[in-house]
Amino acid sequence: MVVLVATMKAKQGREAELETVLKSMIPMVEQESGTVQYCLHRSQEEPGKFLFYEKYTDKAALDFHSTTPYLRDLFKKLAPLLAEKSAIDLYEEVASIKR
Template sequence: MITLVANMQAKPGKEKELEAALQTQFPQVQLEKGTVAYVLHRSTEKVGQFFFYEKYQDQAALDYHGSTPYLKEVFSNIADLLLEKPEIKLYEEVAAISR
């Protein structure tokens, strides 16, 4: 399994707009076969900070997700809403408990 985490900070006054834009691709991502988890979080401590937790079966599933037109459209739409470039990191799963 591959896990992707992404941190994004909205420009002041653009928090609600960024949140709405980040949610637009969920219906399409739900149909991706190799996407195991795709979760958007909003910080309870810092206004306008968002965190994605994404889990993919393998590199091919992550590559597919990254190549989709709807994800490219989201990144295009949010460019002017972000304070800075998103911080994106990849991890390999070592151990887990799932219920």
């Protein structure tokens, strides 16, 4: 499994707008066959800070997701909403609880 973790922080006053834009991705990504998890989280300690936890079956699935038109469109929408550059990190799943 390939895991991507992305964190982003909204400009002050744009928190709700950023959340709406990020949530709009979920129905589209849900249709991707190689996406195992795509979870949006909101920080309890920092207003306007969001984290996406994404899990893909393999690098090919992540590559597919990365080239979708709706992801490219998301990046255009994010630019005016973000207070700073998003942090994106890739991980390899080592162990997990499966239910």
